[in-house]
Amino acid sequence: MDAIILDPCCGGRSFWFDQADQRALFGDIRSEEHTLCDGRAFNITPDLNMDFRAMPFPNESFRLVVFDPPHLRRAGSESWLRAKYGILGDDWRDDLRRGFAECFRVLKPEGILIFKWAEVQIPVSQILALTDSKPLFGHKYGRRNGTHWIAFMREAA
Template identity: 50%
Template structure:
């Protein structure tokens, strides 16, 4: 693959300066075309690849950077604008997030970085880090209430060793 960056669950690509950046492989489990979720506000989800972030269709070590910004909500109505815009985690959210984190690490290059974004609106970051069983390299809190976290992870050496031993 010629692209160096993977966004595993891009949604509406809200934090991108260039929403069509040719160096980014945009993935999401859904496609949404010009959905009016609020009067005068429209949602577009246009991934390059439609896929589930727990089962990415890429080879091991394919990307230098992986962006992992999964849904943060477990309580959102089926037709709520929050669910439409950001997605919702189901009852097995812990397994889903663990599997997604591991899958993002799988496709991350040995010397790559994973950028993880989490909003503590419903689930505290400390609970998420327990699920991942990984220490971030660095991070920062942002937002009005300092409840949005940006963290950077490196692929652990133990993961690199296991992947290099595969036949």
């Protein structure tokens, strides 16, 4: 494996400056093509179809993991929000708890996890309670902007 960065919920790779960055492996459970209401194409084309709750990598495989899981509990079945971001199931707490655990498992010691959360339906405080790892830094409050970027570091071996 040549990639040193893992994005296990890449979606449409929207926040990447280079959506084909060779240092990264882009994964997602979905492979889909959509036409948005304004006619633009929105495609989810991961390098590898995978489930962030059970990733197919050995322990300590990546130096950096970017974890941007679905953040919606409710969205119309044909809405562009659901198409773009996906939706959490009824077991969302367990799913995200398992996702955090997997992200830390595949990180090398002292590797970095960048976590992205859009606080539109579930407060980020409820999400951070799903991992024992303590954040280093990031947005503590979403009053002006509901999107949080939070950095973690895996403990040394």
